[in-house]
Amino acid sequence: MKVVIVGSGPSGLVTCKSLLDAASPDFPFDPIILEQESDIGGTFRYRSYENAYLVSSKQLTCFSDFRLPFEHPDHLTLEEYVDYLRAYAKNFNLTKRINLQTKVVDISRDPSGGHVVSYVRRQSESSKWETVPQTIHAVYIALCTGLHVTPSVPTIDGIEHVIKPRENDERLQCSAFHSVEYKSRSQLAGRRVMILGSGETGLDLSYEAAKAGAKEVVLCSRSGFLSFPKALNDFSMLGIKFESKRPVPIDTLITNLAETAYVHPWIAKSHIRWFISDFVxxxxxxxxxxxxxxxxQWVGELESARLGRAYVFLNKSHKAMPYINRPYRARPAWMDYISCYVEPPEDSPPVTNFTVDLAPFPSHFLPDGRAVFPMSKRKDAIRMAKRDVKPDTIIYATGYTQEFNFLDKDSGYKTPGDADIRNVAASGDESVGFIGFVRPGVGAIPPIAEMQSFFWISLIKGQVRRPLPPPHYHLLVKDSARIKYGVDHSTYMSTLARDIGAAPGLLELWRDHGTHVLLCYCFGAAFTSFYRLVGPFRSEVAPQVIKTEIWDTITRRGIVGNVIMGIVPMSFYATLNLMAWALEKLLQLVGGVVYS
Structure with missing residues (x-):
């Protein structure tokens, strides 16, 4: 059964490996990867820049059965992560299945069944593509091209006034480019930089511009953002500083028991867990x-109706916040004495008295190149109304869009937005899988892609439970929202695990793996390794990963941390779920009705 995988980023690699592991006489999967670039890694390789780090931890981001050394720092550079992917491909003998410099130009239905994939090759990055496509027949197609491929560039009236040549002096030439073209600080040194977009890339580039010695940095935000550091740093109370030699990655804090495991359907449907945690x-x-x-975060706040984990992607690029906060932070010294969060030290040398100006998205530019910002009650809008901003460098940190021009229009193919089966496949066309096309509010795409590959394979084999319970994992957005592929990481992971019979029961865990693993499962986050303890993708490596690396992550919180972030929420949510269960049973007893 030939399976064509389009893309050799993390999603493509883990899908290939999962297919090989799941191959059987009834399903003799024979996957190959077609990659148009000259190397593997996808976004992490071709849309990276110097000083770029993953904001998700190695504990969460690394695949379940191939881990980094224990002593490796929690957060990798993008170069280190690409090296990890190369090692992963080599370790599991995937390299021979990867066809680099091979671009898919058309996928169509084969009248006799399956799909016909047309592709062209080239010898090197500088050479031209072949003019005559070659074809291959595939039983299954896995689209793993990623969320971050085609730059999205909005139209802003008058921007031509900013980027026009000035006085024929090359030193004064203005430029506007998408963040995909940013590679090093030298592009920003001595410039008046305006960054459009306050996602993680926008915040990252704000910091890079400050460190590069830019004359001015203006960060433009459409509707605000929710800023958190990728790892919790030190804090002080009553003048006593509480320091941690190894800060805890923020994406490892949410516990399993009663938040993702053993959650009553009523509780899941109401999303009350999200609202309560936001309140606290x-x-x-x-x-x-x-x-x-x-x-x-003293500026750039979201509107109250969207402020919380239920609504947005957490922005974990936090290094620029001290520069952004400078004009706005106003807290009495006595309150700082009572309690104070200590920002992590910045990279040397520090930039003193520099401010990154937050501003609304410009409505237009005037003929003299000045930006015009819409007025509102936002603090940054009021402040920037008094400023003349004439950038000479504009960076669109406005994200990406997805295009699937290679899918034959007459063949009726769906796209990821149509994948109504757990965002992995479309009903009636399960032979096409969409892997890696959701993004977690807090978490990482690679481990989700691993679970999605397990789910898709189970779907192909007819091993997914039916009917599927309603999905309660999507972030809550308006119908008019631009991005609708957001999910709650832990809820989505555990949902897929239950669908394929990979979510362990507590008694089963204790019987098969002992108390140590059971405790890790209850106190740990939704690590993929937990869903390889039982079920169709059971792994001999998983228990050891859990007893060592994941156990270290849990114990690193300390006794107080595990009480506050573990025992208290687990006890509260367990009580809430138990009450819902008791009420359901009572209603069934009285009315004989099953409630869902």
Whole structure:
């Protein structure tokens, strides 16, 4: 059964490996990867820049059965992660199945069944593509081209006034480019930089511009953002500083028991877990930092109706926040004495008294190149209304869009937005899988892609439970929202695991793996390794990973941390779920009706 995988990023590699592991006499999967670039790695290889780090931890991001050395730092550079992917491909003998410099130009239905994939090759990056395509027949197609491929560039009236040549002096030439073209700080040194977009890339480039010695940095945000560091740093209370030699990655904090495992359908449907945790986190943030907008975030806050884990992607590129906060942070010294969050030290040398100006998205540019910002009650809008901003470098950190021009229009193919079966496949066309096309609010795409590959393979084999329970994992967005592929990481992972019979029961865990693994499962986050303890993708490596690396992550929180972030929420949510279960049974007893 030939399976063509389009793309050799993390999603493509893990799908190939999962297919090989799942091959059987009834399903003799024979996967190959077609990759148009000259190397593997996808976005992490071709849309990277110097000083770029993953904001998701190695504990979460690494695949379940191929881990990094224990002593390796929690967060990798993009170069290190690409090296990890190369090692992964080599370790599992995937390299021989990867066809580089091979671009898919058409996928169509084969009248006799399956799909016909047409592709062209080239010898090197500088050579031309072949003019005559070659073809291959595939029983299954896995689209793993990723969310971050085609730059999205919005139209802004008058931007031609900014980028026009000035006085024929090359030193004064202005430029506008998408963040995909940014590679090093030298592009920003001595410039007046405007960054459009306040996602993680936008925040990252704001910091890079400050460190590069830019004359001015203006970061433009459409509707705000929710800022958190990728790892919790130190804090002080009553003048006593609480320091951690190994800060805890923020994406490893959410516990399993009663939040993702053993959750009553009513509780899941209501999303009450998300709302309660948002309520608590806001109060804790106010106590520690003086603001509820984010972690030590004094400007750029989201509207109250969208402020929380239920609605947005957490922005974990936090290094620029001290520069952004400077004009706005106002907290009495006595409150800082009672409690204070300590920002992690920045890279040397520090930039003193420099401000990254937050601003609304410009409505247009005037003929003299000045940006015009819409007025509102936002703090940054009021402040920037008094400023003349004439950038000479504009960076579109406005994200990406997905295009599937290679799918034959007459063949009726669906796209990821149509994947109504757990965002992995479309009903009636399960032979095409979409792997890696959701993004978690807090978490990482690679481990989700691994679970999606397990689900798709189970779907092909007819091993997914039916009917599928309703999905309660999507982030809550309006119908008019531009991005609708957001999911809650832990809820989505555990949902897929239950669908394929890979979510372990507590008694089963204790019987098969002992107390140590059971404790890790209850206190740990939704690591993929937990869903390889039982079920169709059971792995001999998983228990050891859990007892060592994941156990270290849990114990690193300390006793107080595990009480506050583990025992308290687990006890509360367990009580909530038990009450829902008891009420359901009572209603069934009285009315004889099954409620879902």
């Amino acid at each position: 986190i806001k109060r804790v943030l106010w106590l520690l930092t003086g603001t509820q907008a984010g972690c030590n």
